[in-house]
Structures are given as structure tokens and as C-alpha cells.
Amino acid sequence: MRKKRGMMVIAAALSLTVAAGCTPNASKPETSGAANTPAPAGPFKFTMMAVLHTAEVPSDTVEKLLEEKTNTDINIQWVPDGSYEEKMNASMATGTLPQAVYIRNQASLLLFKDAIRNNQFWEIGPLLKDYPNLNKLNPTISNNTSVDGKIYSLYQERPLSRQGVIYRKDWADSLGLAAPKTTEDLYKMMKAFTENDPDKNGKKDTIGLTDRNDLLYGAFKTVASYFGTPNNWGEKDGKMAPEFVFPAYMDTLKYFQKLHKEGLINQDFPVTSKNDQINLFVTGKAGVYIGSMEDVISLYQKIAPVNKDAVLDVQNRVNGPDGKTGIWSIPGYGSAVLFPKSAVKTDKDLKAILTFYDQLMSPELSNFINFGLDGKHYTLKDGKAAVVDDAKLTDRDVKPYQALMVGGPSTNGMYEPYFSYDTRTKAGQLVIDNNKVLINDPTAPLDSKTYTEKGVRLQDIIKDATYNFIIGKIDEAGFQKEVDRWRKDGGDKIIEEYSAAFQKIKK
DSSP: OOOOOSOOOOOTTTOOOOOTTOOGGGGSOOOTTOTTOOOOOOOEEEEEEEEEOSSSOOOSHHHHHHHHHHTEEEEEEEEEGGGHHHHHHHHHHHTOOOSEEEEOSHHHHHHTHHHHHTTOBOOOGGGGGGSTTGGGSOHHHHHHTOBTTBOOOEEEEOOSOOEEEEEEHHHHHHTTOOOOOBHHHHHHHHHHHHHSOTTOSSSOOOEEEEOOSOTTTSSHHHHHHHTTOOSSEEEETTEEEEGGGSHHHHHHHHHHHHHHHTTOBOTTGGGOOHHHHHHHHHTTSEEEEEEEGGGHHHHHHHHTTTOTTOOEEEEOOOBOTTSOOOEEOOSSEEEEEEOBTTTOOSHHHHHHHHHHHHHHTSHHHHHHHHHOSBTTTEEEETTEEEEOSOHHHHHHHTGGGGGGOOBOHHHHOOOOEEOSSHHHHHHHHHHHHHTTSEEOOTTTTOOOHHHHHHHHHHHHHHHHHHHHHHTTSSOHHHHHHHHHHHIIIIIHHHHHHHHHHHHHHHO
């Protein structure tokens, strides 16, 4: 965590004034010749906690200019992705949450539903109409973040599904392998990458798949989609049923257990961070990465300086044993931003913070936090933002700040990215293609009181059972025993509540 080193000198020419306690219209420029125009207030100070997706805390290049442009003094608590949930839960328990809290994903947002209902966070829905940029947020997506029909958070727009396979095409070519079109093809590729010396160095020092301690955004859930597993919940006998009671989930478990047993995946993946996962791929220790296909650009930028002969490719549609294909989707947002009443004491301060986010959602600042400085971190090419090839520079200065974005390309007017790297362009096309084979979560618009109260804790039962099955600590009967425990400890009640809500929608 980096603390502020001191007060910034405000660049008046760049400032988009955010006065402490200002109203939403306070940032609008005065008309020429307006009488009694008040002197600009000093920087509005506030704190936020954000996920750090890079190995190191960023430089303050972007933060300083962001503060100048918005007349703010921001204390950002950067928390590594791997420990974010722990830090967030600890801060919640001790009443030390900052004034703006980024919630990592839909599952994490559910954790806060009880606290939201208990009036611990500000409702912001009625205020959004007063902010010219925040008012552009998609109401359908905002509703997906709502609690009991009320909006408490801003959201970061996300494509419905970016998931797919990134692999070393040069390795595949050397072994005579085509892009994987089935789960069996994928297994054969990972096996060949492990056993057939794909880098031709005469050593058995490679593995097929690099994965991490994330059953959602790591490899597991994407491969589960290929096997036909529902997205979190599915319909069974007219009722809602959790994904892990479907045969396809067990098929996925057995698939990963085989990968682990045969050494085709990093053996410690249940405790591997994303940075370590990426490092295995970049250093040529692994040849397959399953996750966001858009990661191919950052992987290429990291691998090219150390291995100029490496060639990467992407693949999205991978059929399961039944010959069908599908991919899990999200409800249109990735992370969300909440505003704790324990830290934001007055609606005056809340409006000042919302004014900051309204400005952050402007085209100028959306471009700034996503691409950095024109001429240093990117240049315009054909009206699109072409990011420089220096991945170390962008990782240090810009990439972490992308986690602060609200809205997205469809609402904030930011530039489209330009890619000279054809594989990244292909990845973007396959992300769009994923929209044709989405597996949606039927419970996204539904609510379950028991899930809100116990869902995260109960999910830990299944998470541990999933890992323990894969690494061979329990068998199929042992996994079923954990499912039974999930049901007994509250799972049956969740099924009942979701099923009732589902029937209401169907009617």
C-alpha cells in the first residue's frame, strides 16, 4: 500500500474542479462574466481500495495527473489480487473500509448484500440522474448489481465472455498439432506439450497447462463450460440446482484430476497466484493458458523480449464430449464500487466522491486511466489508441489504474484500442463470437436470503472439495459427502429460495 507523500500543486488549466461537498453541477464551468464566482476550493480528499493486478505497486504518474485533473487528493490502498478478499473481509470486520471500495466480481458483491440491507452503504441510484456521465450507465447492468431493486454501486462494464484458450502455436506446429476443437484435442495438446519436448531443448522441463488458485477466472470454469456445466446454477426437474450436482461438473473434475495425476498442469495450482501462473507461460515452462483471450497481448509483450521465436494463438469454441459448445457468461459487469457509510459520513461527501467518478467516466479521463499519456504510453492510429510495446512501462504506470474504471466502451466514449498484433485482434473477434454460445446464469436476477447470509461460506465447502478431488485427496463418494454437507448446512434452503424466485419469473 502506498501512502500519499504530500499535497499536490494543482494545475488550474487541467483541473475539472471537484470541491469538497460540491453538488453534481459544481464541476460545470461558469458562464463567461458570471458575477460573484467563488474561488476554487482545495483538493477533495478521499480514500479508496482497489485490486492490484500487477506484481508491483504502480508509479504515481497517472495518479498525480488524475488528481490534478479532478482537484482531488486520493489515498489508494492497492491490495494484490490474491489477498484482496481477505483484506476486504478484515476491513469490513474492523470497520476500517475506505470511502470507495472496489468489489472484485459478482460473487464478491453478494457477500455484501446483508451489510447493504443493514444500511451500511449509501444508496446512489436516485442520485445518478444528476450526473451527466454516470447517468449514461446501462440501467440493465446497474439493475444486475442492485439489492432489493435499489442501486448502491457503480459498475465496470465487461464483455459477456472473454474466456478461451491461449497456446504456444510454435510448439503446436513443431509437434504437428492443430488448434484444439474438442476437450480431447485440448488434453492431447497439453500431454504433448509435457512429454514431447515442444521447445526442442532435449529436456523434459515443460508442462501443458499453467493455472492458478481461481476456480472462476482460472481454467476450471471455462473447461467446465466445454463439458456442458451450467453457469453457477441450472434448471433440473423444474427447480434451480447448483452446477456441482450436474454430471458435467464431475466430468470436469475427472478431467482435471487426470491432468494433475499425469503432471500436465502445475502441481501446486490451488495455491498459485496469477503472477506466478503467467510467469510459467512467459518463461516457456508451460504452453497453454486458459482464461481471458484478451490476455494474449500482455503475454506476448512479456514473452517476446525473452523469446523472439514464440508464437501465440487463441481458440474459443472447444466442443465437449457431446459435440456441443458453450461458454459461461457474466451479467455485464466485472467489479463494482460501493461507498461505506462508516467512511463517507455525509451525503455532501458522497456527492463529492460521485462527482469524481462522473469526471472519471468522461472520455478524457476514461482514455487517461485506460491508455495513459498520449505520446508516452500510446499514440493515436486511425482514430484508435495504439499502446506502446514497452510492457514494463505500461505495467508500471498505467495497467493498475485500469481497475479504477467505471462504465465501459459503450458508455464512456473512450477510444477503441488499436492492435498491430494480429492475434490480439483475433482474440477480440472471438470474444464477440462467444456471444453466440453463451451459458447464462439463471439466478443473476434472482435473490436468495440464505445465499446472501451463507452462500460464500457454503461455497468454500465446494471449493475445497473441488481442489481435493483434483489432487486426489478424496474420491467421488468423498465429493458427494461434501455436497451433502453443503445441502444440510443451508444449501437445500438456497435451492428452495432460488427455485421459488425462478418460478415467479417464469410466470
